[in-house]
Amino acid sequence: MVPNDRPKTVYWLDNTLYLNITNQCSNNCYFCLKRFRRGVGGFNLKLAKEPTVAEVTAELAEVLQMRSWDGLVFCGFGEPTMRLGVLLEVARWVRQHYGRPLQIRLDTNGHGYALNSGRDVAAELKAAGVDRVSVSLNAGDRETYSEICKPTLPDAYEAVVDFISKAKVVLNGEASAVRLPEVDLSKAQMVAEGLGVSFKVREYIPCFY
Secondary structure, eight states: OOSSOSOOSEEEETTEEEEOOOOOOSOOOTTOGGGTOSEETTEEOOOSSOOOHHHHHHHHHHHTTSSOOSEEEEOSSSOGGGGHHHHHHHHHHHHHHOOSOOEEEEEEOSOHHHHSTTOOHHHHHHHHTOOEEEEEOOOSSHHHHHHHHOOSSTTHHHHHHHHHHHHHHHSEEEEEEEOOTTOOHHHHHHHHHHTTOEEEEEOOOOOOO
């Protein structure tokens, strides 16, 4: 791990910045990295508490001008749209304080509308400066999704499909799935392409004890 092992809300891999704004999630995926690791890339992502906007932006300010970053991604050990207000405020702050071109992406489980009832989540993301969204579809049917993702929300798979459908209108979106024995990737790809978005396979990182 890095010498300072305090939990991080801001971390980086190669030339991309990542924001770990929550450890909360509406899924309990058995393959989730946080089940068997404390972090990635030498950064501890196990938050002691949920960070405020001020705490996230203060940490960002320390590194934002460190180099010319290629992109910034809301992706950590939780679902960013569970803290939609923080996500939006931080995205706006980045647009105001980073002068060079920078793509902002959200990696999400696709529960944003279900978690934020009555809000036009995709439109709010776009207005705040988010350019792209990558949605973890993870399965080609409700049953497989429920088996591997163990969602806490009712109709969770349908919520993901709904999010993809709505987000593609205003954001450059894609869907993805993890390569797992239970998942028919061709079926998941058909669902994604049927919704009008590109599809990407993510490789499973197994746990070694």
